Structure formats: C-alpha cells, structure tokens
Amino acid sequence: MKKKTWFGLWCLLLSIMVAGCSGGSGSTAEPGKTSGEEPDQPAAADAVELSFWYGWTGPEAEALEKLIAKWNEAHPEIQVKGLSQSDYQKQLTAITGGNPPDVASQFGQNVVPWGLRGAMMPLDDYIAKDGVDLDDFVPAALSTSQHEGATYAIPTAMHVSMLFYNKDILKEAGYDGPPETLGELKEYIQALSIVEDGGRLSRLGLWPGMDAYTFSYAYGGSFYDEAAKQVTPDHEGIQSAIKLSKEIWDQYGSDNLDRFSSGLGQYMSAQNPFFSGKYAMTVDGEWLPTFIKQFAPDLNYGIAPIPYDENHPERKNPGNVTTSVFYIPKGAKHPDASWAFIKWMTEPEQMAEFTAAIGNLPTRTSAFASPLYENVPGFKEFLDYSASENLKSFPATSFTNEYMTEFSAQVDAILRGTVSIEEGLANVKEKIQPLVK
Structure with a gap:
C-alpha cells in the first residue's frame, strides 16, 4: 500500500480500524433478508420489534448476529432484527427523514457532532435509572461519547x-x-x-x-x-x-x-x-x-x-483511543426497548464475547479478565496497556x-x-x- x-x-x-470493526464482505444475511426474519423461537404476539443497523460486515457481523440471536431467544417480548449497513451517512439520512432504526452503531468521533445536532438521544436518564456504572469504562473511551454532562452513546469496543x-x-x-x-x-x-x-x-x-x-x-x-x-x-x-x-x-x-x-x-x-x-x-x-x-x-x-x-x-x-459505539437515534419508535438491548449488549459478558470474536478491545475494565481473550493473539499486551492512565482521546466537540x-x-x-x-x-x-x- x-x-x-x-x-x-x-x-x-x-x-484498518474500519476493517477491524466492520470486516469487508457485506451482510451475512441472504440478499433481501435481515437477521431476525427466522428467529429460533416464535416471537410473542405483542412483541416489540427493533431494527438494528450496524457497520460490521463479514465475520464481525456473524459474531454480532450470534449475540442478537442470543438476545432474541432470551427476550421474546423484544425481538431485534439486525442489518449490516456500513454506509453511516445513510443513518443520518434516515434520522433526518424521520425513519431511523431503533438502534445503531457508529464511530466515536461522530458521536458528539451528531448528538449536538440532535441526531442521537441522550442516554443519561436511562443510565441513572438502571444504575449503569460509568466508572467501569475506560475514561478515554467513555469521553468519546460525552459532552458537557450529556452521554449520547455507549462505547462497546475501543482501539489503541x-x-x-x-x-x-x-x-x-x-x-x-x-x-x-x-x-x-x-x-x-x-x-x-x-x-x-x-x-x-x-x-x-x-x-x-x-x-x-x-x-x-x-x-x-x-x-x-x-x-x-x-x-x-x-x-x-x-x-x-x-x-x-x-x-x-x-x-x-x-x-x-x-x-x-x-x-x-x-x-x-x-x-x-x-x-x-x-x-x-x-x-x-x-x-x-x-x-x-x-x-x-x-x-x-x-x-x-x-x-x-x-x-x-x-x-x-x-x-x-478511538471507539465503536451503540446509540439510540432520534425518533426511534421504541427507545425504552432500544435502551434495554444496548444495556445488555454492553454488559461485561456480552462485550467480552463480541470484542474477543472480532479482535477489538473492550471498553469496560471489568471485562478485561474474561477468559475469552486468552486465545486472541497479542491481547495480553493490549489489555494491560488499556489500563494506562495516560491514554487520551481526541476532544469530543461539535x-x-x-x-x-x-x-x-x-x-x-x-x-x-x-x-x-x-x-x-x-x-x-x-x-x-x-x-x-
């Protein structure tokens, strides 16, 4: 190159960060079909259906789809349909057009600019209500999603x-x-x-x-x-x-x-x-x-x-430090259900399963000790390094x-x-x- x-x-x-976060071969679902069309178990008659647009493709998308299937099996009342969509501009177009997905992934450098434009819902009320421990997140990773006291996304993977x-x-x-x-x-x-x-x-x-x-x-x-x-x-x-x-x-x-x-x-x-x-x-x-x-x-x-x-x-x-995050787009039809899914996806167990599968670093320090990382090449050095107090991220501004x-x-x-x-x-x-x- x-x-x-x-x-x-x-x-x-x-x-390469995009490659590490997004793979390179398109959606794992059949053409014209999203991941949730054939759930392992029938959805409840009154189930909420969430659309989830994410930027990962190829093997990374497969790893994410496994977690989506795990969620759907455990939560028949909230069924998630994933769609690999690596063109992030389409997210913004959908949001401004009033037809956004219920949950989406994004790169950390875009969070605050989008949040200040009103494209992302602040998550602070949900975080406080459910007692999410933000101190468990690597500070430099969390800072990519925050601005002047508002948290617009939850970082799920980071890169150093x-x-x-x-x-x-x-x-x-x-x-x-x-x-x-x-x-x-x-x-x-x-x-x-x-x-x-x-x-x-x-x-x-x-x-x-x-x-x-x-x-x-x-x-x-x-x-x-x-x-x-x-x-x-x-x-x-x-x-x-x-x-x-x-x-x-x-x-x-x-x-x-x-x-x-x-x-x-x-x-x-x-x-x-x-x-x-x-x-x-x-x-x-x-x-x-x-x-x-x-x-x-x-x-x-x-x-x-x-x-x-x-x-x-x-x-x-x-x-x-740079990050990949999950967020709730403005205008999402089921924000409470969207938050429940994001909260679950970014809990240490699910975070470790996903990041170990795609070779990215977790953003929660409590996930560092997961045995899932033991067989990932080079991860011991990077996990140790992720605990450094001298990691910084580019200022999150408009x-x-x-x-x-x-x-x-x-x-x-x-x-x-x-x-x-x-x-x-x-x-x-x-x-x-x-x-x-």
Whole structure:
C-alpha cells in the first residue's frame, strides 16, 4: 500500500480500524433478508420489534448476529432484527427523514457532532435509572461519547496503538529490546534503516510520518482548552511530536520516501512492509497480531508500549483511543426497548464475547479478565496497556471531524515542506477556532 505521509498512514490506520470493526464482505444475511426474519423461537404476539443497523460486515457481523440471536431467544417480548449497513451517512439520512432504526452503531468521533445536532438521544436518564456504572469504562473511551454532562452513546469496543518490532532485525543491530523513550526511538530508527547509494531506501526503522495524535500525547500534548474554549493545535507537546517526525522525514527526503513507499506491499497480505522486513518497527492496533498469524506466522516479533518522553517518566504508556459505539437515534419508535438491548449488549459478558470474536478491545475494565481473550493473539499486551492512565482521546466537540481533517492536511504539508510547523499549525487554528461555540 502506498503511504507517502503521516496523513496517508492515518488514513490507513482508520481504514484498518474500519476493517477491524466492520470486516469487508457485506451482510451475512441472504440478499433481501435481515437477521431476525427466522428467529429460533416464535416471537410473542405483542412483541416489540427493533431494527438494528450496524457497520460490521463479514465475520464481525456473524459474531454480532450470534449475540442478537442470543438476545432474541432470551427476550421474546423484544425481538431485534439486525442489518449490516456500513454506509453511516445513510443513518443520518434516515434520522433526518424521520425513519431511523431503533438502534445503531457508529464511530466515536461522530458521536458528539451528531448528538449536538440532535441526531442521537441522550442516554443519561436511562443510565441513572438502571444504575449503569460509568466508572467501569475506560475514561478515554467513555469521553468519546460525552459532552458537557450529556452521554449520547455507549462505547462497546475501543482501539489503541502499540509499538511492534521485529526481534530478529533488532538483534542483528545489537539491540536486546525495543526503544523505551522517544530519544531512543529516534536512535533506533536511524540505526535500523538501510540507505543504499544515492539515498535509496531498502528498509526503514519506522515510517517517519508517525501517528501525530499518539505521539502528541506522548509529549503531553493537548488539542483543546475546554476552560478557555480555544483549540490548541500549537500546543508545545503537539509541536514536539511533529518536530520528531519532521526531523526523521527530512533525513531521508520526500523523493526517497516516495520511491520507497511505491514498492511496498499491501497491508493485509504477506507483503505488508512490517511482515516482509521493510519496516523494522511499526505503530499499529490490536488487530495486527491476528493479521500476523494469518499472513506471517513465522514472524519473530514483539509488542511494546509507545515510547515516552524521557524528561517526563510520568507520561509512560501514552496512547490515542478511538471507539465503536451503540446509540439510540432520534425518533426511534421504541427507545425504552432500544435502551434495554444496548444495556445488555454492553454488559461485561456480552462485550467480552463480541470484542474477543472480532479482535477489538473492550471498553469496560471489568471485562478485561474474561477468559475469552486468552486465545486472541497479542491481547495480553493490549489489555494491560488499556489500563494506562495516560491514554487520551481526541476532544469530543461539535467540530471534531473538521478539526481532525484540517490537522491531518497541515501535518502532511509540514512534512513535505510546503509550510513550516508554525505556519501549518497556525492555519489549523485560524480555520477551526471560528467553529467553537
């Protein structure tokens, strides 16, 4: 897969997150048939029927359908019909058109923008009535669904990144283990990269357009000052993260990096650059060990925390959290029944069953100890990491998507030298600050 800049890497990460959350082969039901048309048991004569639109497809949809069937068997009074619908824009169209599903899934970054537009029902009354323990949720995951005291969705799965490293390549270079600090990371990248005559790259220690969100948090960065109502893309920590990427990028040059990236293999294949040894290290999510098992079972690799700022050891185990959520659309015909289903789906037992099946992380800490995760590749490291107090999520605001899009575009321009770091981040602030309400 061709990856030229950090923005390209971020898009790749997002696309793989979608793959990890959504699969890739369409609905598991027969054409024209939804999952609930043939329940295992007859529905009660006066049963409430819920329509449930979700974004997962393929094997992930199959795992979800098993839980839907389990619910339907145990709750004849509320029957759920699932429909794999990965076009999330259709959800918004249905909601604004007054014909929404009763329950739906969504990505966490869309929750607050949609909630503030009135597309999602606040769930706080239901949460209080049923005594749902919000303290059981990973704070960074829950924050993607909340804004100014209102909770618009319940996160059911989350995603974080860690550092993957090729043990054999590191050993050949004289390293016994992965880099622990950001200073060491820079040293490792230089030592593990191979530059041929004329600047041609044959291996990179780590792609220099690194995840700017994750590494901004590693440097203590913050994207928004809630008290001052100010966007802060020029925060010192964010600038430090971009400077690190820029220094490494400039060491090799855009032309050489473009030439190198043009020859890289597809992500979901044995030619994945990390699997094939083109990358000595990579930053990726909890789904990667499953892909390694499938495409590169003999790869000798390790999983390590994201390196931290050596000047601030209190920032160890940093990370950026994204989520998948369940919510009740505005105008849902049976909101009480919809909530009952969401509450059940996000209880620890069902959450563990679903996330273990699709290779995603649970958002409830009480689910971490489930034995269902024991056979999921790489999950011990990721579950341990999920308990870190230094995991953050991008600020949940009405302008989250616009902010992330502009920030990514400007980081791209900074790395390629079109604008300076100061100019690029000033451009972000100039464009996004007027959106703050």
